[in-house]
Amino acid sequence: MSRLTAWLLLLAVTGLVMSGCRGAGSGKTVLRVSSWGGAGDDSEFWRITREVYDEFERQNPDIELQLEMIPGSQEYAQKLLLSFVARSEPDVIALDASSSAAFVNSGVLLDLAPLASSDSEIDLVEFFPNVVDIARRGDEVFAVPLDFTPVVMYCNMRLFDEAGVPYPEPGWTWDDFLDKAQKLTKGDQYGFKFTNWMPGWVLWIWNGGSEVLNAEGDKASGTFNSSQNQETIQFLADLIEVHKAAPSLSQSAALGVDPFVDGLAAMEISGHWAMIGYSQSKAFTTDDILVVPMPTRDGSEPTTVMYEKGLAIGKNSKHKDEAWRFIKYMSSAEVQRKIQSTGLAVSARKDVTAERSTNDIERAFESIIPSARVPGGSITEGYSVVEMEGERAMDAVLKSGKTPKQALDIAAEAIDRYLEDH
Amino acid sequence: MSIKRQNGLWFAAPAVLHMLVFAVIPIGYALYLSFFKWRPLVGEMEFVGLGAYAKILSDSSFWKSIWNSSVFTVASVPLGAAAALGAALLLTQRLKAAGFFRTLFYLPAICSQIAISMMWIYIYLPKTGLINMSLQMVGLSGETDFLNEPKLAMASLVFMSIWVGLGPKMILYMAGLMNIPQELNEASELDGAGPWYKFRKITLPLLGPTTLFVIVTSSIAAMQIFAPIYMMTKGGPDQATDMVGYHIYVEAWAKLNFGTAAAQSFILFAVVLVLSLVQLRMMKSQLEGWGAA
Amino acid sequence: MPRKESATKSAALHLTALLIGLFVAAPFVLMVLISLREPSTSLPQFSELIPEQAHWENYSQVLFMPEIPVLRFLFNSLLVTSVIVICQLFICSLAAYAFARMVFRGRNQLFLLVLMTMMFAGTVTQLPVFLMMRSVNWLDTYWALIIPGISSSFNIFLLRQFFLQIPKSMDEAARLDGASDWRICWSVVVPTSKAALATAGAFTFFAVWTDFFWPLLAVSSIRMRTLEVGLSIFKNSYGGTNWPLQMTAAVIVLLPLVIVFLAAQKFFVRGVTMGSVK
Numbered sequence: 001m002s003r004l005t006a007w008l009l010l011l012a013v014t015g016l017v018m019s020g021c022r023g024a025g026s027g028k029t030v031l032r033v034s035s036w037g038g039a040g041d042d043s044e045f046w047r048i049t050r051e052v053y054d055e056f057e058r059q060n061p062d063i064e065l066q067l068e069m070i071p072g073s074q075e076y077a078q079k080l081l082l083s084f085v086a087r088s089e090p091d092v093i094a095l096d097a098s099s100s101a102a103f104v105n106s107g108v109l110l111d112l113a114p115l116a117s118s119d120s121e122i123d124l125v126e127f128f129p130n131v132v133d134i135a136r137r138g139d140e141v142f143a144v145p146l147d148f149t150p151v152v153m154y155c156n157m158r159l160f161d162e163a164g165v166p167y168p169e170p171g172w173t174w175d176d177f178l179d180k181a182q183k184l185t186k187g188d189q190y191g192f193k194f195t196n197w198m199p200g201w202v203l204w205i206w207n208g209g210s211e212v213l214n215a216e217g218d219k220a221s222g223t224f225n226s227s228q229n230q231e232t233i234q235f236l237a238d239l240i241e242v243h244k245a246a247p248s249l250s251q252s253a254a255l256g257v258d259p260f261v262d263g264l265a266a267m268e269i270s271g272h273w274a275m276i277g278y279s280q281s282k283a284f285t286t287d288d289i290l291v292v293p294m295p296t297r298d299g300s301e302p303t304t305v306m307y308e309k310g311l312a313i314g315k316n317s318k319h320k321d322e323a324w325r326f327i328k329y330m331s332s333a334e335v336q337r338k339i340q341s342t343g344l345a346v347s348a349r350k351d352v353t354a355e356r357s358t359n360d361i362e363r364a365f366e367s368i369i370p371s372a373r374v375p376g377g378s379i380t381e382g383y384s385v386v387e388m389e390g391e392r393a394m395d396a397v398l399k400s401g402k403t404p405k406q407a408l409d410i411a412a413e414a415i416d417r418y419l420e421d422h
Numbered sequence: 423m424s425i426k427r428q429n430g431l432w433f434a435a436p437a438v439l440h441m442l443v444f445a446v447i448p449i450g451y452a453l454y455l456s457f458f459k460w461r462p463l464v465g466e467m468e469f470v471g472l473g474a475y476a477k478i479l480s481d482s483s484f485w486k487s488i489w490n491s492s493v494f495t496v497a498s499v500p501l502g503a504a505a506a507l508g509a510a511l512l513l514t515q516r517l518k519a520a521g522f523f524r525t526l527f528y529l530p531a532i533c534s535q536i537a538i539s540m541m542w543i544y545i546y547l548p549k550t551g552l553i554n555m556s557l558q559m560v561g562l563s564g565e566t567d568f569l570n571e572p573k574l575a576m577a578s579l580v581f582m583s584i585w586v587g588l589g590p591k592m593i594l595y596m597a598g599l600m601n602i603p604q605e606l607n608e609a610s611e612l613d614g615a616g617p618w619y620k621f622r623k624i625t626l627p628l629l630g631p632t633t634l635f636v637i638v639t640s641s642i643a644a645m646q647i648f649a650p651i652y653m654m655t656k657g658g659p660d661q662a663t664d665m666v667g668y669h670i671y672v673e674a675w676a677k678l679n680f681g682t683a684a685a686q687s688f689i690l691f692a693v694v695l696v697l698s699l700v701q702l703r704m705m706k707s708q709l710e711g712w713g714a715a
Numbered sequence: 716m717p718r719k720e721s722a723t724k725s726a727a728l729h730l731t732a733l734l735i736g737l738f739v740a741a742p743f744v745l746m747v748l749i750s751l752r753e754p755s756t757s758l759p760q761f762s763e764l765i766p767e768q769a770h771w772e773n774y775s776q777v778l779f780m781p782e783i784p785v786l787r788f789l790f791n792s793l794l795v796t797s798v799i800v801i802c803q804l805f806i807c808s809l810a811a812y813a814f815a816r817m818v819f820r821g822r823n824q825l826f827l828l829v830l831m832t833m834m835f836a837g838t839v840t841q842l843p844v845f846l847m848m849r850s851v852n853w854l855d856t857y858w859a860l861i862i863p864g865i866s867s868s869f870n871i872f873l874l875r876q877f878f879l880q881i882p883k884s885m886d887e888a889a890r891l892d893g894a895s896d897w898r899i900c901w902s903v904v905v906p907t908s909k910a911a912l913a914t915a916g917a918f919t920f921f922a923v924w925t926d927f928f929w930p931l932l933a934v935s936s937i938r939m940r941t942l943e944v945g946l947s948i949f950k951n952s953y954g955g956t957n958w959p960l961q962m963t964a965a966v967i968v969l970l971p972l973v974i975v976f977l978a979a980q981k982f983f984v985r986g987v988t989m990g991s992v993k
Contacts, residue, residue: 032936050781068937069782071948078676083935085462085678086845088855090936106463250548250567385677396660400572414483421459421679430817433896437810438825440866445832448843455842509735515728523732525980526739532976534925536946537965541742543950544749544958550758552745559761585739646837649927653950667838674842675932687839694837 028064031322032090035067036076045276045342052338056329063322074384077102077377084108084314091317092326095143097134097308098199098377104135104142105381110313111140115324122328128369131348134378135310143310144331145348147340149272150304150365150372151203155290159184159266168292170302174208174235177267177295181245184266191245193265194236195252196398198390199307199375200269201236206303206373207296208232212390213415217380220415224390225408232297233404237397249398269294271307272365275343291364293371306372308348385418449691456685462678474685484686486661487669488693490576494665495644498580498587503636505584506591507629513592514599524596528589535586539653542582543569569655572662579650579663587643591636598632599625642694666690746969750774750962758958773963777949785967787938788945792971795860795930795941796923802865803919804912810866811874812900816886826875833868845932859933860941864923870915877911878904910982917979924972942968 053065068090070076077099083089084103095103103109116124124132127145135143153168160167165183168176181191194201205212210228213220223229240246247259259265263283268274278286294302311330313323329335336347340356346365347353357366377383393411396402431438456475459468478484509527513520530538545552546568558564568578602625610620626633648667651657657664657672670690674683751769752759754776759766778785813819814826844863845854853859885907886899894902905912930941940948949964 066936066938067782068935069948074676079935081463081678082675082932083855086849086854086932086935087852088935102463108463250565250570382677388676392658392660395572395658399570400660400662402660417477417481418677421682422461430813430819430822430896433813433817433900434810434819434822434825436806437829437866437871440806441829441832441868443847444844444863444866445840445868446828448840448847451843451846452839455846512728512732512735516725517728517732519732523736525977526736528980529743529973529976530739532921532925532972534927534943534946534965534968534972536925536927536943536950537746537968538742540946540950540961540965541746544745544962545742547758550760552741555761585742588739642837652927653947670838671928680842680846684839684842687842691837691839 028062029319029322030064030066031092031319031326032066032068033092033326034080034090034094035069036071036094036096043276043280045344048338048342052330052335056326059329060322060325063325065326074388077384087316089314089316091314091319091323093312093314095135095310095312096377097148097306097310098375099384100135100143100310100378101383102377102381103312104137104378108315109142110315110317110320111142112144112313112324112327113139113141116141116144119324119328122331126350127331127348128350128353130374131306131308134308134374135312143312144327145308145310146331146336147345147347148306148308149345150306150368151200151269151271152304152365152368153292153294154260154268154270154274154278155292156260156263156266156284156288157290158284158288159189159263160290163266167290168295170293171299172292172295173299174295174297178235178239178243178245181239181267182243185243185245188264190247190259190265191267192239193252193258193260193268194240194246194249196249196391196394198387198394199305201394202376202390203269203294203304204232204236205229206305207294208235209297209300212376212386213380213419217376218419220386220412220419222412224415225405225412228297229408230404233394233397233408236394237404240398249395272343272345275361279343286361289361291361291368293368302371304368304372305375306369307375308378309345310348380419382418382422386415389414389418452684452688452691455681456688458681460680462680470681474682475689477682478685478689483661483664484666484669487657487664487666488690490661490663491645491647491665491667493576494580494583494647495641497576498583498644499637499640501580502584502587502640503591503633506588506636507595507633509588509592510595510599514596524593527592530586531589533586535649536653538582538586539650542578542650543654546578570659572659575655575659575663579647579654582650583644583647587640591640594632594636595629598629602628638698641697645690645694645697746962746965749958750966752959754959755957756959770959773959774967777960777963777967783945783948784938785942785945785964788940788942789967791857791860791939792924792942795857795864796920798861799864799923800916800919802861803867803870804916806866807870807874807915808905808912809900810871811878812896812904814871815875815878816883816899816904817896829868829871833872841928841932848933855934855936855939857939860930860939863929864926867919870919873915873918874908874911877908881907913979914982917975917982920975921972 053067057063057065070079076096080089080093081102084106089108093103093109116122122144124141124144128148131145131148132141134145135141155167157167160180163184163186165180168180177192184191202212208228208231210226210232211223214223240248247265252259258277260268261277261281261283263281275286275289278284278289294304296302311327313320313327317323331349333349333352336349336352337355340347340352346362346369347356353366357363375383376386380386389411393407396407396410397404457469457471459470459473460466513524513527517523546554548554548565548567549558551568553568554564554566557566566574568574606624606628607620610624615623646667647665648671651663651665651668652671655663657668666686667690670683670686673679673686745764748764748766749759750773751771752766752773753768753770754773810829814822814829848854848859848863853862881904886894886903889899889903925943926941927943927947930944931947934940934944946964946968949961
């Protein structure tokens with residue numbers, strides 16, 4: 001007993017001593033970098049990601065990178081906000097456009113415009129201006145964009161050919177979509193893969209001719225529960241429950257992994273990052289993939305959403321210089337070339353993107369970019385609550401049999417209650 | 423005899439001080455916070471008086487979470503107590519390897535809630551989960567998504583909670599059973615009483631204090647359940663498992679509405695307080711036995 | 716005749732115990748089996764539950780993952796848990812001794828307060844304690860993980876119940892030899908209560924090791940996370956796809972708990988019942 005106690009005490013003392021001089025022992029500056037996503041695997045993507053970080057440490061022997069992994073897109077923003085509240089935020093913050101307003105608007109980030117204009121190694125003119133604008137407020141720029149992706153409709157052409165269904169073309173409507181989805185549904189194969197993930201299904205709202213919030217971005221009643229949106233939700237619910245052209249959420253879960261990647265769904269909505277998974281699919285090759293714009297209710301001009309990742313520096317960071325060096329490194333053409341070769345996204349650098357648009361998929365992405373809007377979370381603080389309520393409403397319709405009107409009314413009220421306070 | 427007596431207050435001081443700082447003062451501080459609207463990131467605090475409470479009164483989703491917690495408590499506590507009593511009755515019989523079973527039954531209670539939640543997510547999976555595979559074996563569909571069906575999610579959590587909480591309650595009941603004087607059992611057997619009659623008329627009434635303790639402590643725990651919800655359902659689907667502990671967590675740490683969250687936690691506090699006061703009243707005689715009251 | 720009846724009865728009892736045992740053990744067995752499967756493969760049917768080949772390397776893969784420092788989490792958990800256990804045993808023994816064997820003004824009122832906080836602590840105190848830790852800049856350090864946990868009303872109560880049972884004659888004898896309360900506490904009362912201390916220590920170990928809510932809030936940086944919080948990250952990072960590695964991580968979290976449990980469980984029956992009505 002007493003020996004155990006002594007052992008524990010020893011452990012405790014070493015621990016407290018260690019905690020006192022965290023990182024100081026090596027004489028290196030520990031640079032904390034937030035990052036979404038979690039544990040890596042043996043894939044090409046992770047191999048290259050690790051390589052890029054190692055190379056930075058080689059070039060900057062005075063810096064030790066410490067990645068702060070927070071998986072899950074909603075958890076990411078929540079946990080990061082909380083770390084600001086706790087005054088223990090990382091030095092470099094990866095800003096997800098879909099939650100960036102919460103950080104950009106609250107004055108916790110460093111204005112990078114002065115740094116960029118006085119530094120000859122970086123020029124914001126080399127980046128797509130509408131992507132830089134996501135974190136721009138007046139003359140101030142709070143993040144340097146790395147990459148972005150419009151959300152698109154992916155089609156598995158192999159399944160289209162097998163079923164003899166013509167590929168979708170730009171300008172297609174919801175009726176066309178439904179028709180194709182039904183024809184592509186047979187056996188255990190579905191026409192479309194639907195997930196209750198609002199950053200994905202918000203496109204149906206927009207292309208159905210309505211909005212989530214009002215023009216000021218501070219009220220949901222009257223827009224989110226509009227009659228068009230009720231019809232939109234009904235359209236999606238019918239697609240699943242009446243036409244059975246998409247697996248129900250439970251069936252999706254039962255299918256296990258991603259039915260599109262397994263060649264069991266012909267169409268899905270996702271961002272460029274999905275290409276990482278497609279390249280590992282055993283059911284098809286990336287040559288079988290067709291990228292098309294979203295269908296709209298009436299065949300009008302489609303819109304989509306643009307998700308983006310930028311790097312920012314915490315205003316109270318003690319290592320601003322090191323953080324800035326890291327940002328310059330990550331946004332350099334060389335590193336961008338490496339990372340985007342994995343299929344992650346479209347580089348925010350015009351030069352790298354121009355080099356890469358050599359195949360049909362990249363060209364299709366390029367043609368869709370101009371119609372992409374910024375996500376609600378880059379304008380409205382606390383947009384994650386809007387998405388939480390939206391997903392709850394979708395669940396209510398798809399699982400507990402509420403009508404779209406009931407569900408959207410409840411959601412709109414809850415969103416207004418929250419936005420009123422903020 | 424009292425020459426060398428030291429003041430006991432000094433002995434109790436570290437613990438009492440700790441209790442003041444980490445329990446008593448925080449309760450007062452929470453009350454204070456609940457009168458303010460506060461955005462912690464920007465830093466401005468605005469006095470709103472009872473505004474937060476007034477808002478909560480009309481917030482149907484908060485009351486839904488209280489309702490959900492009550493349903494969970496009312497379902498899981500008696501079932502859990504009954505299962506534990508059953509296991510205790512079993513293990514106090516003449517049984518080989520009773521010690522092994524006692525250890526095994528206790529095991530879930532000491533385990534990490536996160537690990538347990540992960541296990542049970544797997545068990546509840548459609549098709550490849552343990553339960554669905556068993557259902558398939560007997561010819562049923564096996565595609566039930568237990569955690570994502572509004573009608574089943576709550577029942578699934580209740581079922582899991584019985585598994586988790588079996589051990590400690592069972593031990594309490596075993597102790598209670600062993601305290602029943604043997605003569606009483608023998609006397610009733612001489613009177614020709616059947617086992618069921620004996621159980622209802624002798625065992626159950628004599629286990630009254632144990633049952634009370636089990637019910638009250640597990641009710642308090644059930645009203646505040648958090649980790650399984652965080653890991654398994656996130657309060658969904660469609661708020662079917664949004665229980666008040668998790669609801670307050672979201673309000674405070676996801677929405678960063680510290681004032682509202684403090685007010686909500688106070689309402690929960692009041693609910694648990696009333697529950698505990700009722701219990702204290704019922705246990706008053708015991709308390710006197712402990713020399714505390 | 717009665718013999719035969721008791722034989723069938725005994726068989727039925729054993730069968731019931733086995734069935735319940737199976738129900739309790741199944742999730743654990745499943746967890747270990749899944750943890751030994753090849754990562755990122757499809758989930759097994761019943762007949763495939765026992766993996767053809769045990770992939771023990773899953774364990775080294777999880778322990779040495781570059782993005783997620785599991786060994787560091789393990790160290791944090793060990794450190795925080797052991798410091799809290801030691802502090803609690805010291806502080807709570809002292810207080811329990813005072814409440815059980817000393818007389819002072821306000822003793823009963825203070826003890827009632829202890830009982831009350833035992834019942835009411837929980838959701839309500841977390842936010843204020845978080846803000847208190849923030850104002851002294853302790854968040855994201857070991858202090859925030861340790862200091863709020865170094866005393867517990869439950870253990871004071873538990874130890875007091877034990878101390879009350881020790882015959883007064885033992886310390887009267889020591890007192891006649893001129894021993895102070897401090898001496899009596901540490902050389903008479905505490906040594907005779909080893910079982911109680913082991914129980915209290917084990918309970919504290921389980922509670923702190925498996926605490927999830929507080930470490931989730933109190934620390935932000937990855938190097939400060941405990942195993943329990945680190946494990947939740949594992950679940951999210953695979954989004955339900957890489958079950959073998961998730962289950963491997965779960966086994967790693969559970970193993971220390973099971974070891975401590977098996978080592979201390981002989982004290983448990985007494986320990987648990989002490990905390991209840993007699």
